[in-house]
Amino acid sequence: MIELIDVVKKYRIGAYEVTALNGVNLKVDEGEFVIIMGPSGSGKSTLLYLIGCLDKPTSGRVLIDGIDTSKLNDRKLTELRRDKIGFIFQQYHLIPTLTALENVELPMVFKGVSKGKRMRRAEELLELVGLGEKKDRKPKELSGGEQQRVAIARALANEPSILLCDEPTGNLDTKSGKVVMDIIKRLNVEEDVTVVLVTHDPSLKVYGDRVIRIRDGRIVDAG
């Protein structure tokens, strides 16, 4: 379960201050599929990164499974990201020097999973996203849609309970976008993974249980 209480996030650029989030209260239940929509610059990514413990709020609190993340040190936050959260980004963000299989293995390397075990799991996951054949390719040798599917497999490596997606189809054509969305939806339904997904594309609304609208750092419609 995800809970945000009076979250404010301000960025400082020299003498200026930008308020990216201005008092956000939000609750996402376990197994829920939430879609976040809003104009560019409204604070969607910021919100997602705060949930993902990649950043800390200026004020307010972020709770993941009841744990107040503001009370955790860097090491504990890292472990929380590693074990509970999977990220999917618009630009895929794979490590270019590693093969598809190795990219999927990486979160398990950080967790200290043994070589045999993590290879088996990585192969399973690539199979799941339909890339069993291409596991030894480097990201460069894969299409955008394929790279995004590798990124999904990587996000699932340590069996997270939360999947955070920042415009996962933003760089994809309609067809590969649908493949990606279908995989995410299946995980949500079959594995009960909580999904928070940011998008500009209204056609994706059908995948979510709820659509949250955000404007100028505030939630204007909690769905």
Added chain:
Amino acid sequence: MLVELALRNLARTKVRSVLAIVGILIGVMAISSIGIFGESLKAVVLENFKDVANEVIITPDYTHGYTSISERTVKKIESLPYAEMVIPVKSTSSLVEHRGKRTYATIYGMDLEKVKSLFELKSGNYKGCLVGSKIAEFFGIRVGEKISIAGREFRVDGIIREGARFDINPNYAVILPMREFNRLFNVEYSMVIVKVSSMDKIDAFKRAVERVVNRKESKVSVLELKMIVDRLKKVFSKMSLFLMAIAGISLLVAGISILNIMLMSTIERTKEIGIMRAIGAYRETIMMIFLLEALVLGLIGSLIGGALSVLGGYAIDILILKTAKFVFTPSSIFYIVLGVSFGILTALVSAMYPAWKASRLEPIKALRYE
């Protein structure tokens, strides 16, 4: 897997990695080669003195008014423990002539049997009168010809091979058997050369001299050649340390270049660092990846450099010392290990700051970095 990641990152910027390796290689090679050379130089010099290291020279204690050593004192010295061979020496300066040419030379009186252990001969044998090579050259004299010393004629029986000693300069010496010397000159002993049974007994022997000979008055002083040899050793060690320090500068330069390329790659890989932090890499893990990369550079460069330094040491030895027989010694291994360790250490130390910097990147800033 982290090792693989490090290797692939290095392969990504091949030219840079190779240059860094070459830098370390040159530094290590410079240090180790010079270390090997320094040790060889020391060995070459010490080889010339290895026979004299257990020798002790006893001279009159001039500071207490003694200008010679008496027969009684010599007898006492001969009775001391650890004195394996005692060579009493008389000497004086005298006119030497041959076919109208004349010069002053130092004439030594010694037991010819014992002279064998001090000097080698270029020609002739240890029988009557022996002359130094420079004296022989000056007169243009050969074995069997005659010279006159203080007005008496002697047949030259041997010419001493060129060499160097601290007590007697063999090149300008004229040596007579003690009996002949005593016929010409009436002087007491000017020094006593003692070969002590082994080097570590020298101190015990010196104590015995103090106890037996110098008990009432300080009649003689004792000079150990070991001390001079030790001094020499120290001087050469310092010199080679100094040379190695200069060679170390090249390693320093290599270190700076590693620092530089690592800083570059932390900037280039900012985004990757952010991704890895996002999916669960600790700060230490990021640090480790960078240190691993440096370690690989350091290892490759140092090991090749260490291997090549055998060639380097060989080349310098041949060039300067004209011999390579001291290259393959245990001390060379020491200098190779030293150079290799310094190489690896340099790489690691240089990578410390970039690795630390990479590990401090905030994941969010790194991810948003374009």
